[in-house]
Amino acid sequence: MTDCIFCKIRDGVIAKDFVYQDSDVMVFPDIHPIKPVHLLIIPKKHVKDIMSVDEKLMFKLTKVVSKMIAQEKLGDKGYRIAINGGGAQVVNHLHLHLVGPLGKAVSM
Numbered sequence: 001m002t003d004c005i006f007c008k009i010r011d012g013v014i015a016k017d018f019v020y021q022d023s024d025v026m027v028f029p030d031i032h033p034i035k036p037v038h039l040l041i042i043p044k045k046h047v048k049d050i051m052s053v054d055e056k057l058m059f060k061l062t063k064v065v066s067k068m069i070a071q072e073k074l075g076d077k078g079y080r081i082a083i084n085g086g087g088a089q090v091v092n093h094l095h096l097h098l099v100g101p102l103g104k105a106v107s108m
Contacts, residue, residue: 006093010044020071024057025064034099037072037079041065041096049085049094061096068098077101 079100
């Protein structure tokens, strides 16, 4: 997709320093972080949203999320994984937000 910012990053049209990348997935910091760790985990293949992703790619994204949690040492500090869809995302290219540390939730 030619007007997608994530596809332009994937293609090198827009320069970006990657925290991680392989043949299927790229990871880089969000430009407007809400916590000290705020990474975007994005399939290189243009996929509109979670409803369009195939099982194999979703499994790969999950593995990369796990790798980033370990790399950023968030396992015991609290983290959130968010996926916006159905028009709620700013960029219409599937991406997962990994955000932390968050601390422990308070029980009510």
